[in-house]
Amino acid sequence: AQSVAQPEDQVNVAEGNPLTVKCTYSVSGNPYLFWYVQYPNRGLQFLLKYITGDNLVKGSYGFEAEFNKSQTSFHLKKPSALVSDSALYFCAVSAWPGGYQKVTFGTGTKLQVIP
């Protein structure tokens, strides 16, 4: 069975500082990994994905994520946080258990960027 863990319910960071939102995963076979962001009263929006290739993946709004196979991690990062980055972030892993895509989402991490 596949699973995703986001160990931090909330991350606080000062505006202008680098941010990291952590994610670890468990899946049989090759992992397909995603990050999504959810703003209040909105649906999830896709940020970036890792399928294969470079371990550092770049996405929307200046976000990037680093895939680490040995640590089974896919942490979300940004060099300089903005107040507008404050939102709920979900990590997700995708697999192919039987002819269809099944995506499992983490429990979400609330990012608070302090002015």
Add this chain to the structure above:
Amino acid sequence: DTAVSQTPKYLVTQMGNDKSIKCEQNLGHDTMYWYKQDSKKFLKIMFSYNNKELIINETVPNRFSPKSPDKAHLNLHINSLELGDSAVYFCASSQDRGVNQPQHFGDGTRLSIL
């Protein structure tokens, strides 16, 4: 243009009633999903359809019945609503069945049971 649209946005009703939520996507995607997000923001897959065929049916009470009249629409009907059904229900779509395709979400239907 809204890519994935759900109606209604808010639904307030009494226990025991039957209600439906509609979803439409104009992205040309083949696969559509229903998710439930509870008050703690946990997101759980309920159903998935590919080209009108049910492909994922998680452990969901049979009071919930999805219907896909065509690949651009996926509706959710709920019978005999219970207090525990209060949540935000999200529709999503993705290209094909590929595991490497991101999902596109609607803005949710906020269901409140009185």
